[in-house]
Amino acid sequence: MLPLIKQEIVEKKKVLTDEEFIEGLSVAQSLPGAIAINTACFVGRKVRGIAGTLVSVLGASLPSFLIILFIASFFLQYRHLEVVQNFFRGATPAIVALIIGAVVDIGKSALDDWGDLIIAFILFFITLFFNLHPLWIVLIGGMLGVLRRK
Amino acid sequence: MAALPLIEKEVVDTYHWLSNGEFLELVTLSELTPGPIGINSATFTGFKVVGIWGSLVATLAFCLPSIFLVSLIFRSLSYFEENVWVQHFLRGLRPVVIALIGVAAYSLAQKGIKDWFAIMLGIIVFTLVYRKKTNPILLLLLSGVAGLIWYGS
Numbered sequence: 001m002l003p004l005i006k007q008e009i010v011e012k013k014k015v016l017t018d019e020e021f022i023e024g025l026s027v028a029q030s031l032p033g034a035i036a037i038n039t040a041c042f043v044g045r046k047v048r049g050i051a052g053t054l055v056s057v058l059g060a061s062l063p064s065f066l067i068i069l070f071i072a073s074f075f076l077q078y079r080h081l082e083v084v085q086n087f088f089r090g091a092t093p094a095i096v097a098l099i100i101g102a103v104v105d106i107g108k109s110a111l112d113d114w115g116d117l118i119i120a121f122i123l124f125f126i127t128l129f130f131n132l133h134p135l136w137i138v139l140i141g142g143m144l145g146v147l148r149r150k
Numbered sequence: 151m152a153a154l155p156l157i158e159k160e161v162v163d164t165y166h167w168l169s170n171g172e173f174l175e176l177v178t179l180s181e182l183t184p185g186p187i188g189i190n191s192a193t194f195t196g197f198k199v200v201g202i203w204g205s206l207v208a209t210l211a212f213c214l215p216s217i218f219l220v221s222l223i224f225r226s227l228s229y230f231e232e233n234v235w236v237q238h239f240l241r242g243l244r245p246v247v248i249a250l251i252g253v254a255a256y257s258l259a260q261k262g263i264k265d266w267f268a269i270m271l272g273i274i275v276f277t278l279v280y281r282k283k284t285n286p287i288l289l290l291l292l293s294g295v296a297g298l299i300w301y302g303s
Contacts, residue, residue, distance in 0.1 A: 024231060071183070090296045091290055093275065094293035098181065103248060106251065127250070134159060138243065140246075149242075
């Protein structure tokens with residue numbers, strides 16, 4: 001996603017230089033919320049201030065909004081049909097497989113020591129067994145990150 | 151994708167806006183369409199519960215924190231970028247992302263994989279996407295068609 005945004009903003013439209021684009025971006029992207037939306041807010045702000053933020057958020061969210069609105073308006077009427085249900089019964093294992101694939105991929109690139117891997121496992125199990133709210137996991141993980149590296 | 155457990159918890163468990171089945175379908179539809187899963191979930195859930203206005207309000211509400219937070223810290227971004235505490239905290243989120251995506255996979259598997267045919271489909275898709283780098287969207291559609299044929303007959 002990011003290379004695409006960068007290509008439009010930096011190379012084609014030339015509204016920001018390479019450095020301007022990168023500066024602060026990692027922080028903006030690690031704020032809560034969708035990465036695409038946060039990036040849009042950030043780039044919009046840099047180019048045109050608050051108005052830029054609002055316009056770019058609108059631009060970034062409108063396509064998904066319209067697509068899902070369109071799909072939902074049909075889907076919710078027909079979802080109970082057996083054909084539709086059978087399709088989704090078949091698609092669900094594929095979704096699970098794709099998500100497990102993502103876990104493996106991201107795990108390989110993002111975890112660089114055994115400590116991280118062990119923490120990931122522990123967080124996984126305590127979320128499941130204690131039915132913890134995911135926000136707690138974010139806090140615990142972040143605090144562990146600080147404690148391990150201070 | 152790391153947001154899935156959070157979305158599931160609030161939308162399905164806390165507020166009962168979507169059933170388990172509808173949540174599974176939402177994740178599948180999100181995977182099939184471009185766009186962030188947060189926007190997709192907000193639009194879908196808002197539409198299901200209230201209609202067009204619901205989807206509009208939910209999607210707007212999803213974007214507000216981003217607008218607010220980016221605007222709030224915009225002037226001090228370089229401070230955050232160089233602050234070691236912030237850096238360590240953010241670095242600590244890497245295992246969190248893995249754990250939460252793992253939880254999402256587990257939860258979806260528990261809800262949606264109920265027989266050996268489904269297990270087999272899952273293994274085949276995993277192998278193809280991981281070893282052969284087959285297009286995930288194509289596999290998703292083929293897997294759905296396989297379900298259509300198998301469960302329909």
